Amino acid sequence: MTSLNTEAEYVEASNLLYRDPALYDAVQSDGASAGVCRTLIEAYRPDARTVVDFGCGTGRDLEILAERFECVGVDLQPGMVDHARRARPELDIRIGDMRSVRLRKRMDVVTCLGNSLAYVHDNEGIDLAFATFAAHAGPGALLVLCSPVAPITRTEPISATVDTPMGPATVTIRHEWDLRTQINTMYRHWELPSGDEARDEIRRRVLFPRELDHYVGGAGFEVLDMFDSPGGGLAGPTAYTVARYTRG
Ligand SMILES: C[S@@+](CC[C@H](N)C(=O)[O-])C[C@H]1O[C@@H](n2cnc3c(N)ncnc32)[C@H](O)[C@@H]1O
Incomplete structure (x- = not known):
């Protein structure tokens, strides 16, 4: 640990x-x-x-x-x-x-x-x-x-609009599944109302x-x-x- x-x-x-x-x-x-x-x-x-x-x-x-x-x-x-x-x-x-x-x-x-x-x-x-x-x-x-x-095994990215206090942001999400470790990784790309971008890599154990x-x-x-x-x-x-x- x-x-x-x-x-x-x-x-x-x-x-x-x-x-x-x-x-x-x-x-x-x-x-x-x-x-x-x-x-x-x-x-x-x-x-x-x-x-x-x-x-x-x-x-x-x-x-x-x-x-x-x-x-x-x-x-x-x-x-x-x-x-x-x-x-x-x-x-x-x-x-x-x-x-x-x-x-x-x-x-x-x-x-x-x-x-x-x-x-x-x-x-x-x-x-x-x-x-x-x-x-x-x-x-x-x-x-x-x-x-x-259960894992999310779909690998195609999906995009959605998310309302934030600064205005609408676009979020594109893609998942990856590793059966050996049972980790489902979510890759998230934010396009924020300010014009800034951010990328997440969120690893969750199923x-x-x-x-x-x-x-x-x-x-x-x-x-x-x-x-x-x-x-x-x-x-x-x-x-x-x-x-x-x-x-x-
Ligand atoms: C997706 S958030 C969920 C927060 C809250 N339960 C909710 O539904 O809004 C996951 C939370 O788990 C916390 N977390 C992750 N590992 C942890 C650990 N080992 N001990 C305590 N908290 C942990 C993170 O800091 C984060 O705040």
Whole structure:
């Protein structure tokens, strides 16, 4: 494992939206994952009072969850955490690595949303991340993950217009899939309203459903459900995993 700073700097350098967290908030503004979490908590753990979100980014999901729960967020990148603290000063957001951080608190709900788990690429790191989830899970805690469960194998680039506070930007996206490492790389080319350009290279590890079963079970959780959207099936490429902590 590389040092926190090196790893955080690497992640930040890979993505325009991490270098500009205000832009991240502006273009990733839907609270869909927070809504799904609230529905799942209502269904499986209606008495929940506390939530910890690993890989919370700018805290956009936590802001919604904090309307009902006592929340803590953890993220690897100091820049994202600085922005989160400025934009959402009411939230408790800490800098930490989901492979090693210990808050010394057990929560009713543990979340890792928005593909954050996919930034941990090797099996040993994934074991450590799940050990962290378990170390923060109280008796019967609910675990909610949103992560890639199947690769995007299409290689042709696609272009889209993205509304930014400075005007419309054009984004061209191309994917590459490496079966050996199970890393799906997204190459993204931004043409910004200012005339500037930026290039992202975002590497995400795919964990197939049976791998998730393995890691979730190995850390002491029992999988309750896996789906693309509540009430829907499981087709990927991204899915929610819901599990209950059975130890402790
Ligand atoms: C795509 S963002 C998702 C952020 C947030 N969950 C959301 O949905 O808006 C992925 C986040 O995972 C964080 N991350 C990556 N590796 C991490 C690690 N080892 N520990 C904690 N956070 C990590 C990144 O810093 C980034 O903020």
